[in-house]
Every structure is written in C-alpha cells, then in structure tokens.
Amino acid sequence: MMFGTVLATEFLKLRRSKVTWGTLAAFSIAPLAIALFMWIVREPGRAAQMGLLGTKANLAGLEATWPSYLSMLTLVVGFMGMILLAFVVAYLFGREYTELTAKNMLALPVGRHWFVTAKLVVAAVWWLVLVAAVLIEAFAVGSLLDLPGFSMALAMGAIGNALLSAGMSYLLVPIVAWIATLGRGYMPPLAFALFALALGNVFGKTGWAVWFPWSIIPLMIGAVGQPQTLPVGSYVVAALTFVVGVTATIAQVRWADTAQ
Amino acid sequence: MSAETAIATRSLSKRYRDVRAVDGLDLDVRRGEIYGFLGRNGAGKTTTIRMLLGLIRPTGGEVEVLGRRIVPGETGVFGHVGYLVETATAYPNLTVRENLDIQRRLTRAPKSAVAETIALLRLDEYADRRAGQLSLGNKQRLALARALLHSPELLVLDEPANSLDPAGIVEIRDLLRALAAERGVTVFMSSYILAEVAHLADRIGIVHEGRLLEECSRAELAARARSFTAEALTEQERADALLTMDLERYFLWRTGGGE
Numbered sequence A: 001m002m003f004g005t006v007l008a009t010e011f012l013k014l015r016r017s018k019v020t021w022g023t024l025a026a027f028s029i030a031p032l033a034i035a036l037f038m039w040i041v042r043e044p045g046r047a048a049q050m051g052l053l054g055t056k057a058n059l060a061g062l063e064a065t066w067p068s069y070l071s072m073l074t075l076v077v078g079f080m081g082m083i084l085l086a087f088v089v090a091y092l093f094g095r096e097y098t099e100l101t102a103k104n105m106l107a108l109p110v111g112r113h114w115f116v117t118a119k120l121v122v123a124a125v126w127w128l129v130l131v132a133a134v135l136i137e138a139f140a141v142g143s144l145l146d147l148p149g150f151s152m153a154l155a156m157g158a159i160g161n162a163l164l165s166a167g168m169s170y171l172l173v174p175i176v177a178w179i180a181t182l183g184r185g186y187m188p189p190l191a192f193a194l195f196a197l198a199l200g201n202v203f204g205k206t207g208w209a210v211w212f213p214w215s216i217i218p219l220m221i222g223a224v225g226q227p228q229t230l231p232v233g234s235y236v237v238a239a240l241t242f243v244v245g246v247t248a249t250i251a252q253v254r255w256a257d258t259a260q
Numbered sequence B: 001m002s003a004e005t006a007i008a009t010r011s012l013s014k015r016y017r018d019v020r021a022v023d024g025l026d027l028d029v030r031r032g033e034i035y036g037f038l039g040r041n042g043a044g045k046t047t048t049i050r051m052l053l054g055l056i057r058p059t060g061g062e063v064e065v066l067g068r069r070i071v072p073g074e075t076g077v078f079g080h081v082g083y084l085v086e087t088a089t090a091y092p093n094l095t096v097r098e099n100l101d102i103q104r105r106l107t108r109a110p111k112s113a114v115a116e117t118i119a120l121l122r123l124d125e126y127a128d129r130r131a132g133q134l135s136l137g138n139k140q141r142l143a144l145a146r147a148l149l150h151s152p153e154l155l156v157l158d159e160p161a162n163s164l165d166p167a168g169i170v171e172i173r174d175l176l177r178a179l180a181a182e183r184g185v186t187v188f189m190s191s192y193i194l195a196e197v198a199h200l201a202d203r204i205g206i207v208h209e210g211r212l213l214e215e216c217s218r219a220e221l222a223a224r225a226r227s228f229t230a231e232a233l234t235e236q237e238r239a240d241a242l243l244t245m246d247l248e249r250y251f252l253w254r255t256g257g258g259e
Helices: A002-012 A018-042 A044-049 A054-059 A066-098 A112-145 A152-183 A187-203 A213-221 A232-255 B045-052 B076-080 B096-107 B112-120 B136-148 B166-183 B194-200 B218-232 B235-254
Strands: B005-016 B019-030 B034-039 B060-065 B081-084 B154-158 B186-191 B203-208 B211-217
Touching: A002 A112, A002 B096, A018 A044, A018 A066, A018 A112, A066 A112, A066 A152, A066 A187, A066 A213, A112 A152, A112 A232, A152 A187, A152 A213, A152 A232, A187 A213, A213 A232, B005 B045, B005 B154, B005 B186, B019 B045, B019 B060, B019 B186, B019 B203, B019 B211, B034 B045, B034 B166, B034 B194, B045 B060, B045 B154, B045 B186, B076 B081, B081 B136, B096 B112, B096 B136, B112 B136, B136 B154, B136 B166, B154 B166, B166 B186, B166 B194, B186 B194, B194 B218, B203 B218, B211 B218
Parallel strands: B034 B186, B034 B203, B081 B154, B154 B186
Antiparallel strands: B005 B019, B005 B060, B203 B211
C-alpha cells in the first residue's frame, strides 16, 4: 500500500518535466542517424553531391540492408542506452539534492527504502518506454527506407537483442543511483557513467572483459569487436552489480546525513 | 522523559571534524507550548533541528520526539510532525496544489486537506502556479503549508518568517499562536530575530556555539531585556530601537497587515 503511494508520487514528480521529453528526443535521433547512414551507403553519389559522408560509409563496408540496419540499431541502443539510462537515474535521484527536496522526503512516515525502490521502478518504466518507442520508430523508418532482407525472425532477433542489452544496462544503473545520493546531485553520477563507459570499452579488449560489468554490454553488442555470446558468469556479475547498487543506495539514503 | 514532553534531548552533540556544531544540548519542550530557539547564525539551530528530524546523526547524546527515540530512518513519529528546515523548497515543475498533493499522499492526510491548507496560508491565487515561479515569500508559505497539511501535533520550524514581508510575519505569527491555543499544537521554532521569538514564544532557549546559554519564559526574557536596555544602551540606541518599532507598525498599518 505504502509502496504504491510512493510510486504514484514519484510519477507525479515527473509532470511537466522537460527531461522526460528530452530523453525521448535524444534517443529517437538514433534510428534517424542510422537511417541516414543507410541512405548514404545506398546512394553514395547523391550523398557525395550533398557533402555527406559517402566515402567513409563505403569504407566501413556496410550494406544498406535490414540485417545491417538492425545490427547498428542494437549497437546504438546498447551504447547510447548506457549513457541515457544513467542520465535518467542521475536525474531521478540527483534532483532531490539539487532542488533541495531530499530533506522534505526523508522525515516522513514512509520508509526511506521505498523512495529508492520507487525511483528505480520509475527508471525501469521510463527506460522501457524509451526502448519501445525507439524500436517502433526504427521499424517505421526502416520500412520507409524500403531496405531489402527483412524477415520476421530477423526482426524478433533484433528486438530480443535490444531488450537484452537494455535489461543489462538497467542492471548497472543502481550504482549510478548510489553515486547520485553519495555525491548529492547530477554531476557525480554522470561523470561516473561516462568514466565507466570509457573503462568498459578499454576493458572490453582484455581477457577480463566478460567479468567487468561495464564491458559486458560492449562485448554483447559488438562495440569492441564481433558480438559475443556471454558466459553465464557475466550475467551473474551484472545481477550482483544490481544487488550491490540497490543495497548501497538504500543504505546511503537510510543512514547518511542529509545536511541541506 | 515525561509524557508531557514533546521534544527532549540529552547531551545532544554534533561534530564536523574539529567544529562542534552542537555541544551537549539538553532541551525539554513541553506539549502545547511554543518554544523559541534563539541564536545567531551558526549557533547550531539548524543542526539541532536536523537531528530532531533524523536527517543527520548525532555524534553524541540522544533525541526523543513525541516519546519516540529518533534515529536516522525513523518513520513512525513523522506522521505527527510537520517541519520546515532552512530553505523553503518544492518541486519547481509542479504547481502549489500538486506539491501539496504529494505531501498529502505521503502523510495519508485526507484529500480535503490540500484545499484547506491552501486557504489557510492564503495561497488560493497561486494554487495552480508552478512552485518554481513563486516569489520567495510564497515559497515560504508553500513550505509552511507542507508542514501544516497533515494537522501535526508538533511543528518544527526553522526560521519560519524567512522571506516573509512584515504583514506575512504577523499573519504567520497569528496562525501559529492559534494552532497552539486552539489545537494544542506544540511549536518548536528557531530564529535569529529576537522580536520574532519574543512576540510568539512561551519559553525561549538561547543557543550559542552549540550550547544552551539560558532558558526562560517570555516574561523573564522581556524583563532581562528591559533591564539590559536601561543599563547598557545609550539614549540614541534606545531611540533607534523605538523608531524601528514605530516604523514597522506604520508599515503594517499602511499595507493593511496591522492589528
């Protein structure tokens, strides 16, 4: 009952927030950018005349086909998602400190852990809506491009891969939430997310990549070589990262001083 | 600590590295009284209030509020406590009504409480305005509305008159006095303005460098202040003080906020 109330208030807090629309706008650029790339590959002459990246696109050895389009989409959803989802979580948790409202929230007849849980549920719903919107947009844009090589199996595989990488991204964000509560604002979690992303790509080229949480998604989507099938241990590492992040965030909100 | 006590602290202390923000504070605030917690900036008023609310952990001593020991994360007692800590804040993207609706849901207050509190704090005109677009004074009213919304037994108010104009100060003073007299609400309010506390409080505690220097009734404080004024102030200083009071009364009369 109390959790339902807290969850409802967390959704209420998003009313008229520009950040929700901003994230949707930022994420919806991805299919358009990939579509532009596909068009350049398919129409290199016209693209060159327009001063677009025709030569580079041809050098990349890409084909303007559905398999190529969807593999790029998975890459972008996975890569951009790691940043965008971190941004969403940094906003949900960091705003309470930046707007000085944490103190209003933490001396109420409500267990503080409910706020953490509710914010993580809001982040999950927000993220799911973003991913669903981008997938719908991607299929609509791909259809308009009239790319060859479409099959239902290919579409389902792409949706599965995108959802899997989106889910893996979600498992990593409670650490971002913890840093937002620890650093009391937006900047520390965003700096951490960028640092983790860079570190993940560096580690992705090493033998330890499958065990390093922020390398798992780059490995999975092929951002650091060919996409790999991950060992079960990688999923366990991601799940443990989630548990550690949630526990640390609840502990921070429950016991740390709120001097604002 | 007796059942008649709304707030009790014993040897309450908070240290930040080498700084003793609060140093062995013993307080007893009786139920139904208005207690003025008076001190200069940096005296330890806000730190004490944060410890009363479990927002920060004491480095020593203990706190009881309405008979419950306070530890960070304590929730049980806060359904009966309304508070305002330092800066008045609200979600800037939400309207006054929406901000109060969030508070209402989290404190399980009845739906009618939002409209009633908006009327009580004279926020009707601004009810559908975003909190981020309010003046400082109206933000303060919204913060007070948040504190009062669920009809708490105890109000913990950190500088409640901040950002209010003289008419607003008189209005809030009357409101707090009425809450204490008619509903038996205990009010613990901090301020660095003696006049604000002297007009309202039944008892006054003066805090300095984290320690309680003295505690007395309003009448005792007034007598001590009169004696001090007679002995220590020059003729000119006394005239200046009277002029300030006259100007304040004239301003209230001209702006319709006077009694």
